[in-house]
Amino acid sequence: MSAITSSPVSAFGSVPAAPPLVRGITRFARREFRDALASKWFLLYTFAFTVLAVGVSVLSLSGVGSHGFAGFGRTAAGLLNLIMLVVPLMALTAGAGSIAGERERGTLLYLLAQPVSRTQVLLGKYLGLAAALVCSLCVGFGVSAGVLAWRTGGVGIGAYAMLVGFTALLALAMLSLGMLISVVSRRTTVATGLALFAWLALVFVSDLGLMASSVLLKLRVQEIFGLAAANPLQSFKMAVIVNMNASLDVLGPVGAYASRTLGAGLPWVLAASLMAWTLIPLALAVVLFARRGSV
Amino acid sequence: MIHAANITKRFGRTEAVSGVSFDLEAGASLALWGSNGAGKTTLIRCLLGVIRSTGRASISGIDVRRRGRHARALVGYVPQELAFHDDARLGSAMTFFAKLRGVSRDRATESLGLVGLSGHERKRVRDLSGGMKQRLALAVALLSDPPMIILDEPTSNLDAAGRGEVVETLRRLREGGKTLLFASHRPDEVISLAERVLVMERGRIVRDTTPAELWPTEKPVQVVRLYLEMASEADAADALRDAGHAVHLNGHGLCVAVPRDRKAEPIGVLARRQIEVRDIEVLEDVQIPGGDR
Known part of the structure; x- marks a missing residue:
């Protein structure tokens, strides 16, 4: 080893201060983004989502001879069910593995011993993962759009962009929920298990539960709509259907009620629901992580 | 440099650190000595503000609970075993920590040189030996040339040669005026590096002494x-x-x-x-x- 020639205080005259809040978050976000891009889960999710999205696009258009916007509408409807299954699973498991994984590997302790706050670590990881997830979705949607353009001769750019936008919002909401799960879980396996449970609950159980409770409790139509809008997946589904210029009547009396009472404000209400699902779990994760007594 | 007043940390019903108080002057070197489970590691984590504890701990007058990241900017931390992403390359890991500490890439290169890791930048963390990982942790700790180094059993996973190198590096740092606080279960290390020893048992300081008295x-x-x-x-x-x-x-x-x-x-x-x-x-x-x- 070379001779150590450090000074009693610092070679820099004074020790560099801890990074400001935003710069610290950015450092972690960049590292998380790079790590995610290089990781196997990112490649696997991106590949799976792309293959499924292209497959759905091709199947939606096969033998129908649809062109232009009608072709897009059919494809978007096909993609909708795929997105509602795959995207929450991707985002929930990615979020669940983040903090719990670092904790289990022992790397979290070392990071927290640096001049950074827990909030910087958590928000940095969230933003990095969010960017990686959106990139992954963009690859899938991009290839799918290429197929769509090739087969139908055109894509409704605005409508397609809205589909991508709402999907990204759904991914961010599910990532927040995953991060919250990760903060309260000591082990990665527990976090992943909870994330899968949350996915099952949101994708399947809530639908069945809503149907059952509407029958058993004889809920009014506005109550059923309120409960549906509180579920991020239902909000996403309604938002995409509205975005496709389709009538929410396809969703029955609840859809008709929503269209009639909220009109043009409906997409905003649904987007607000998704935003709330993004911000509330993330804020809870920040508070719980900051208050945690141990690593 | 460090002021600890009545530091207490409980894990459930177990009191891992119990009412620990001490002061450490700038430029001094202090060893925490005690058996496994005596509370050395927990005390170090409390002093760094990594885990929450009751009582008051400050580094250069900065409260570690309220302004933890500012207090930690004054400290380089070397854990028992470096835990960092195994896939990361040594060079990129150093760059990340350099940016986090607000120093240049040149300083990262210089810091690697100080611990004899120049030329290993392309190696992945998982490919480093235990000794090299400890030296990497020391390089990260020295990045911003902080006035204080805190080490948690820094040589426990090293062979005799690796131990000797680390102890020699720490000895030079101490001679250079750095404040050292370290946990150790090796008397030779304590005797070589510490001016003062806090003997811990069951989370309490039972003796505040010197190596010569111990x-x-x-x-x-x-x-x-x-x-x-x-x-x-x-x-x-x-x-x-x-x-x-x-x-x-x-x-x-x-x-x-x-x-x-x-x-x-x-x-x-x-x-x-x-x-x-x-x-x-x-x-x-x-x-x-x-x-x-």
């Missing part, structure tokens, strides 16, 4: 570590103390400081009491600083 024997001495059956360790320690030896049970065998030409004496003492010694390890020569005993 191992009162003429210098130079060697520390012999005896490995015994767990059940007979307490009896063995009593027997050796009765025979006038300075003994410490620290969870990694029984450490006895002996003059260099009387290394077998503790084994004889134990043999007379019919206590079997399974193995023996002779640690490095140690020089007790500042004392003629």
Whole structure:
């Protein structure tokens, strides 16, 4: 080893201060983004989502001879069910593995011993993962759009962009929920298990539960709509259907009620629901992580 | 430099650190000594503000609970074993920590050079030996040239050569005026590096002393570590103390400081009491600083 020639205080005259809040978050976000891009889960999710999205696009258009916007509408409807299954699973498991994984590997302790706050670590990881997830979705949607353009001769750019936008919002909401799960879980396996449970609950159980409770409790139509809008997946589904210029009547009396009472404000209400699902779990994760007594 | 007042940390019903108070002056070196589970590591984490505790801890007057990241900017931390993303390359890991600490890439390169890791930038963390990982942790700790280094059993996973290198580096840092606080279960390290020792038992400081007082024997001495059956360790320690030896049970065998030409004496003492010694390890020569005993 070379001779150590450090000074009693610092070679820099004074020790560099801890990074400001935003710069610290950015450092972690960049590292998380790079790590995610290089990781196997990112490649696997991106590949799976792309293959499924292209497959759905091709199947939606096969033998129908649809062109232009009608072709897009059919494809978007096909993609909708795929997105509602795959995207929450991707985002929930990615979020669940983040903090719990670092904790289990022992790397979290070392990071927290640096001049950074827990909030910087958590928000940095969230933003990095969010960017990686959106990139992954963009690859899938991009290839799918290429197929769509090739087969139908055109894509409704605005409508397609809205589909991508709402999907990204759904991914961010599910990532927040995953991060919250990760903060309260000591082990990665527990976090992943909870994330899968949350996915099952949101994708399947809530639908069945809503149907059952509407029958058993004889809920009014506005109550059923309120409960549906509180579920991020239902909000996403309604938002995409509205975005496709389709009538929410396809969703029955609840859809008709929503269209009639909220009109043009409906997409905003649904987007607000998704935003709330993004911000509330993330804020809870920040508070719980900051208050945690141990690593 | 460090002020700790009534630091207490509970994990459920267990009090891992109990009412610990001490002050450490700038430029001083302090060892935390005690068996496994004595609370050394937990105390270090409380002092860094990594885990929440009651009481008050400050570094250079900065409260670690309220302004933890500002307090930690003054400290370089070396864990027992570096835990960082195994896939990361050494160079990119250093760049990340350099940016986090607000220093340039050149400083990262310089810091790697200081610990003898120049030329290894392309290696992945998982491919580093235990000694290289510890040196990497030391390089990260020295990045911003902080006035204080806190180390948690920094040599426990190293072989003799790796230990010697790390101890030598720390000795130079101490001579350069850095404040050192470290946990160790090796008497040779404590004697070589510390001016002051806090002996911990069950989360409490039971003795605030010096290495010379802890191992009162003429210098130079060697520390012999005896490995015994767990059940007979307490009896063995009593027997050796009765025979006038300075003994410490620290969870990694029984450490006895002996003059260099009387290394077998503790084994004889134990043999007379019919206590079997399974193995023996002779640690490095140690020089007790500042004392003629």
